[in-house]
Each structure stands twice: as C-alpha cells, then as structure tokens.
Amino acid sequence: LWMSEPGVAATQPAWSPDGKRVAYIACPDPRHLLDEPDATPSRRIAQQHLHVRDADGGNVLALTRNPKFREEKPRWEGSLLRFVRVANDPAEARSLWETHGTGGGMRKVRDLERV
Secondary structure: OOOOOOOOOEEEEEEEOOOOOEEEEEEEEEOOOOOOOOHHHHHHHHHEEEEEEEEOOOOEEOOOOOOEEEEEEEEEEEOOEEEEEOOOOOOOOOOEEEEEEEOOEEEEEEOOOOO
C-alpha cells in the first residue's frame, strides 16, 4: 500500500479500529528536497500534516494544512482521531486535538506540557 504521492513521505501510520482507514503524517520526502537551497530538516518538520485514506489506497483526505502548525502522533479512539498539534513558533504550546476520521468537528481537547 502506497500511502502518499511522489515527493511526499508518509510517517506515523495509525489504522482505524475497523481496519478500513489509515491516518498518517505527510511531509515532504527528504529525497525530493535535495536540490532546494532552503531545504532544512526544520522546514520539512514544519510541514507535517495529518492525512487519512482508505485501506485500499483511495479517498485521500488532508485533515490539516495550517502552515503555523505541524501535527504528530495520530491515534484512533473509536471513530475519533486524536493527534498532537505543535506550533512552529517555539513559544507556543503543544496541544491535543481530535476530529472525526471524515474531517469534520475538529476541536482542541487540551494543552499539553512543554517538553
């Protein structure tokens, strides 16, 4: 199963409890950034966003795309998908968020302690 299109790396996969969908973090594939002069690891990390797709590889849905944040650690809890949102500004807090696996009803659950 290919989880992402060319030029995009898919990391941190999390299968839905029914096995029909997989959530993952998509970010630029480092191999495709080699020729870009400003391609730094921090720039790549800043572009980590939450995606979901069907187990057969179809129906890709980008759940997040805000350039001020990156997402990490997706985990399913029933039909809800929880993930950590981290501001790309180091002064901002990390927070736990949840959404439906179909993309609706995104809400902040709580702030997390700084690490």
